[in-house]
Amino acid sequence: MAESVLVNRKKFISSLDNKLVEPFNDLSAKTRVPKSRLLDEAIEDLLKKYEKRTADQ
Template sequence: MSDLKNRTRIGNTVDNELLKKFKLLSQETKIPMSKLLDEAIQDLINKYNKGRK
């Protein structure tokens, strides 16, 4: 049983070069990859929801 109360595990594939850059960004900023991914997903939702009511 998972102890994650506010998070859900997902599985996906990512372009190799994007993943390298993503890991480096996480290391350089000291921000966990999961938090960076949350921010990126929120940005995409905001981008595609503009103009929708």
């Protein structure tokens, strides 16, 4: 089996709260946005949130 080559992405492993799995899958299916792109958006939002918080302190 050939291994996929990622040029603009990096693999990482995590886990997700059980109650979030189905809504996350549904959101991806409904919006037709890949889960990896949804995760990118969520992480970007978190980084902005905490960057702002540390700047205010």
